[in-house]
Amino acid sequence: MKTSRRDFIRQSAHLAAMAALGAALPAGAAGGVPLPDGLHWQKAPCRFCGTGCGVMVGVKGGRVVAVQGDPDCGVNKGLLCVKGYYAGAILYGKDRLTHPMIRKDGKHVKATWEEAIELIADNVMKDSDRFSIYGSGQWTVPEGYINLKFIKAGLSNNHLDPNARLCMxxxxxxxxxxxxxxxxxxxxxxxxxxxxxxxxxxxxxxxxxxxxxxxxxxxxxxxxxxxxxxxxxxxxxxxxxxxxxxxxxxxxxxxxxxxxxxxxxxxxxxxxxxxxxxxxxxxxxxxxxxxxxxxxxxxxxxxxxxxxxxxxxxxxxxxxxxxxxxxxxxxxxxxxxxxxxxxxxxxxxxxxxxxxxxxxxxxxxxxxxxxxxxxLTGQPSACGTAREVGTLAHALPGGRVVKNEEHRKDCEDLWNAVPGCINPKPGFHTVRMFEGLAAGELTSMWVQVTNPAHSMPHLHKNLANAEDRFLVVSDVYPTATTRLAKVVLPSALWVEKNGIFGNSERRTQQWFKAVDPPGEARDDLWQVLAVAHRMYKKGFKGLRDRDGNFLLAIRDENGKEIEAWKWEVFKDFNVDRVLFEEYRKLTFKKHKDVAPYDVLVEHHGLRWPVVQDDQGVWRETTRRFVEHEDPYVEEGKGIQFYGAKAGDDRAILWARPYEAPPEVPDKDYPLWLCTGRVLEHWHTGTMTQRVKELHNAMPRAYVEFHPIDAREMGIQDGDKIRIQSRRGSIVLPAWVRGRGLPQRGMIFVPFFDETKLINEVTLDAYCPMSKEPDYKKCAVRVEKLA
Amino acid sequence: MRYLALIPLLCAGAVTFCVTTSLVDAKSTQDITPSAQANTADSDTIATAERAARATHRAFYTAPPIVPHDLYPASASNCLVCHSKKGTYFGKISPRTPHPQLTNCTQCHLPSKPAFVYVEADLVETSWKGLETPTAAPRANRVIPPTMPHRKFMREDCQSCHSYQSPYTSMRTPHPQRMNCAQCHVPAADTEFTIEKARKLPVR
Structure with missing residues (x-):
């Protein structure tokens, strides 16, 4: 078997590590067949929620074979939940996407990366102002950062929003x-x-x-x-x-x-x-x-x-x-x-x-x-990527906003981008973006690391016409969204790539790639670089910097540009490190100083602001705004809310009144509908439903009733129930004493099941300030089917 | 007062409900004594069969076991009826939890089938292949005590699995009178991970 350069480095480094630690020779030198040889453990944050547990990934023969809690990680101290323990199995579902596909005559046909990149580049160039990127709080930090730089500086377009809009x-x-x-x-x-x-x-x-x-x-x-x-x-x-x-x-x-x-x-x-x-x-x-x-x-x-x-x-x-x-x-x-x-x-x-x-x-x-x-945050990097990098329609990295001239200039200068290239007008937020796509105000969209055709509220309205637009979807499994896509790109997942996540408590965690992605699947980060470079080569002006060079160029330590848009080059070079170090320079302004990449490598995550002390040690901040813990609090202040816009270090108490919800149960639709998650499944279930143990424990969605309501309506466990709202309807089996117990007059449905899309029913009314939809309450009626 | 008489009956009912589907039958394993184990060929066969049985409720070696019986309603107090002490309930052996301080049992231990019987699981097609149970714990030479092939974390109570009443005969200690396990059995080098090991792995 041919040993690639990377394998060779990995093996020699592993041996060196073992020798350095004085570890015994691989067990089995004497007696019995002991621990499987070649097994090694690598640190990573868990792939799923915003808790950000540290895990140790067991790798053997180029495959993930086990996952255990990381006892040294301050988040979980060795404990995990079912999703964490089975995180390794999400890589190995039989229907992993392994090659790009382009829809021709209504069918997805296998294509080469070359064809796919060319097609995307052409389409984005044709109408770059009406192009949008819809991403996720599951983007790694460098992925979010490159997308932001590409669309906001490269295309002077702010139509970038993450699914964190629906969440945080x-x-x-x-x-x-x-x-x-x-x-x-x-x-x-x-x-x-x-x-x-x-x-x-x-x-x-x-x-x-x-x-x-x-x-x-x-x-x-x-x-x-x-x-x-x-x-x-x-x-x-x-x-x-x-x-x-x-x-x-x-x-x-x-x-x-x-x-x-x-x-x-x-x-x-x-x-x-x-x-x-x-x-x-x-x-x-x-x-x-x-x-x-x-x-x-x-x-x-x-x-x-x-x-x-x-x-x-x-x-x-x-x-x-x-x-x-x-x-x-x-x-x-x-x-x-x-x-x-x-x-x-x-x-x-x-x-x-x-x-x-x-x-x-x-x-x-x-x-x-x-x-x-x-x-608490829902997604593994809702804080690290969506909020800190700022992959939102109005934001720029490090707490900056597009409206602020100084903030725009900071970014343009660091990126050596043409002055004025960042548009001061915020782009479309999530719900508006999908409305725009349906109405034709946007002609193309690139969806990465998320599944909006399952998770958006009021699907019938928000995903209308999506199939007719130029929709590019990067994902790891076929989803409700890939079905609508013009181009489907296979992505690398979790430990198949390098990455950095940021959790709920400001902790930034780094991991190295542990195994190769299957087939032709490639990093989302590379996909963006490849499309951007193709557009640059075709003469798209926005992707030139002040000196006419490629705006998203990746340079090695000597300042020499590397051809990162070529997969062979990309996969053997740590692009994450370069991008993270560049992004890090933008985190100081609002005192969100993240640690240098090489420091993160040696820790189980560090909570920002991370500042170097007099002895040269990088110190994390346990509690922000507190003297002696947060280095940015002035001496003698005790507690200082230094972010205050008025500059007076005071937090604001707002007089916010009660306001009735937009839709309340009435005569025609007499019940509240609440939606949510279950322990076993992550969001739309595309990953966790491919794990046998998780699927067996919680295979399909159901509808929960309060037992008294159920009795009054003559509903029993297993009855088929049609749930109808003003927007749509679905049929689900009833579970009267289920996982939870909704209050009288309320039903509950989990949203993970792709065969039962409860978001056909939900309301897309949203908070006028944050633009976040309310998935927790709308009015429905139920009907027992024979 | 007459309702009081129902209480023991209800308790017994609950226990029966929990254990009737248990995979391990106490009778079949209790016959095996150290003298039976003297025959290596037999004990190898038994060990192989038992490893295979254990693997059916673990996605990979070191994963928290899947609950082999019905699990409804799931709450810590229900689980601890049988699992707080090791014992035999209605002919089935119930292992004692090695981490009684953790009470959110279903956070890590999944049921093997849906609690809600009206939905059915589909076949999940996957090429996942978990870490296999080692056939023997590593040791430096034949005469010294074997090391622990798994980490101690959450398994500090060796007696939970290795006691003389363990349902798996191949996992029983041959010297149950010795209580200070860690005196002779140290963790194997590869089972504990440190950041030093993790960081020495190459960058891409």
Whole structure:
């Protein structure tokens, strides 16, 4: 067998590593047939959620054969969940895409990379202003960065948005409006320090199970008398596995979370239990329209939210609302608030994020060990790529925005791009982008690392005509979206390529390629480089820099350009390192300093800002805005919200009122529909449904009912139920006492199943500030089929 | 008062429900004693058969085992009815969990079939081939105690799997009276990973 250069380097380095460690010779030198030879372990972050667990990938004979938790990673300390343990098997589904395909006469026909690249380049050049890129929070950092540079500088076009718009946009706008800068102060260590956890519409036992276990295991490991001092309160609209572990499960009417948060604030001021010193030093008040308020005026706004009034609206008892008020009012309590999609996928998602900060700011429970609001992310690099790199319609890397001239200039200078090439007008956000594609305002789209024909709300409207546009889809398996594509490109997945992810707690994690992608599958990063270079060669002016060279050129350490657009060159050169080092220079402005690539290689992830100390050691920041932890806090300040736009280091408490949801159950459509995920499956199931064990445990979607509703409607387990909304309908089997227990008058459907697209039914109303759709509530009726 | 009488009955019912489908039959394995193991050819056959049986509920060696019986409703207190102590329930051996401090059992242990019986699993076509169970633990020479072929993390309680009542005879310790396992058995070099090993792998 021929040994390639890479294999040779790998083998010699591995042997050298073993020799250096004084490891015994490969076992089996004497006695028995022992451990399989050639097995080695490589570090990587898990492929799935935003928790960002460290895993060790076992590789043998060029294939992934095992995955274990990384005991040295501060996120998970060796523990994983089912998706993590089976992450290796996602690479080996029989229907992996292994060669490019082009649709001819309605059929996907095998094509060469050369044909595909040529076709894409021609089409993008033809109408580059009406081209768009729809990506993902599962892009690695360098992938997101190259896409941003390609479309925003190269094509002077801002139609770039990630699926994180459907997931984290409300959290981002919440952070920006309250603190002036994105991403949380807290970290996962807060789970080890808090004495009260409050989850706001978040089923973390299934969606962030490793964090859930980190908290629950800590609680159960304590002596009994101490366990009772640790309280877990779950607020939600559906009783879940998390609720079963909670001390209190507080069920509220959908959308009334807005009023509940205001009610807690009302009590803090009314009972005079708010943290006066903290509020005076670190906060100010603003009305919904942006006008400044005094605390008395803010109190006036809150008068509508007495426990009695809110109890009537929300369905939570006055006693429980008062308990929440007392918990936040107790200066000794260390309260950790956690939330994810329940708050973010909300037609007032931004307000809801602001309101949780209001509660914590008033109580002075923020940026303290164990006492902080912490926004969990859904995707492995929603923070690292979508938010920090800024692959959003309005953003540029490192917290910059296209509207700001100085920000545009920073990027143009670093990239040696032609001055003025970045368009100051924000592009289309996700829902607008698909509306644009349907209406013909956009003629072409390149979809990478996501599956919008399954995950967009109100599919019938948003994916109309997509098949007639020039749709390019890079993916690893056939999906609902590849079926609509003109060109399908096979991609490398997870450890088949180098990568960098950034998780919920600002931790940046790097990994090396461990195995080769199958067939002709290639990195998304290479695909973009190849198309961009083809356009440059064909004379597309935007892709020339100030000196007429290729704008996306990859240069080695001596400054010599390498031909990275050729796969043979690309696959033996670490392009990630070059791009990450370039991107790193853009992270200092807003104090989001990521560590150098070579430093990340030696760590199990580091939380930014990462700054070198006097001894030359790179120090991560556990808690942001806190003196002695965050190097950007000035001496003597204690806590400093240095992101504040007004420059006064104060966080803003916004007077955000309750607002009714856009669609509520009525006579014709009498039930709420809530959608979500299950433990076993990741998003649209394209990867996890190819794992035998995960599929066997949770093969298909179902609809959950409250048992009393089911009895009244005469519905039993297994009955076929048609769910009908104003937008569409699907048929699903009923599961009355299912994984969770929705409240009376609500049904729940998981969205992972590609044979049962619940998004035919969902509403695409979105938060007007973050543009994030609400997948959690719309009105439906059900009908039992014979 | 008369309802109280129902409680033991209900408990027994729950236990039966859990264990009736267990793959391991206590009777068949309890006959095997150390004297039977003296015959190497026999014990090799048994070991091979047992490795194959164990592999049916693990996607790869070191993966958390899949639950071989019905699992509904799944909650820690239900699992711990049988798995907090090792024992024999209605003729089936139930291993004790080596990590009782972790209580979100289904986070790692999947059921082998859907809890919701009205949906059926399709055949998943995959070329996945997991790490195989080693046939013997590595040792430097024939006379010294074998090393541990897996890492200790979450398996600190050796007795969970290697006790004299283990359902797999080939995994039983031949010297159950010795309790300080780590005195003689150290982890094999390749089972524990360190960042030093990981980072020395080449860049592309």
């Amino acid at each position: 946009a409300s959290a981002v706008v919440g952070f920006i409006t309250t603190f002036g800068v994105d991403e949380p102060s807290g970290c996962y260590e807060d789970l080890d320090e808090c004495d009260t956890v409050i989850t706001w519409g978040n089923n973390w036992a299934e969606m962030h199970p490793v964090l859930f276990s980190r908290f629950m295991d800590r609680k159960r490991s304590l002596p009994k008398y101490q366990q009772s001092e640790i309280t877990y309160i779950d607020m939600g609209t559906r009783k879940t596995r998390s609720s079963s572990a909670a001390n209190y499960y507080l069920e509220f009417v959908p959308q009334t979370d807005l009023a509940i948060a205001n009610c807690i604030c009302y009590q803090l001021i009314e009972n005079d239990t708010y943290d006066k010193e903290f509020v005076a030093q670190h906060t100010r008040f603003k009305a919904n329209d942006g006008a400044d308020l005094t605390i008395e005026e803010f109190k006036g706004f809150l008068d509508d939210y007495t426990p009695e009034k809110v109890a009537e609206l929300s369905g939570i008892s006055v006693g429980h609302l008062k308990m929440l008020g007392e918990i936040f009012g107790d200066p000794k309590r260390k309260v950790l608030s956690l939330w994810c999609m329940g708050v973010n996928q909300h037609t007032r998602g931004t307000w809801m994020n602001n309101l949780i900060y209001n509660v914590h700011l008033l109580a002075g429970k923020i940026a303290k060990p164990g006492s902080t609001p912490f926004s």
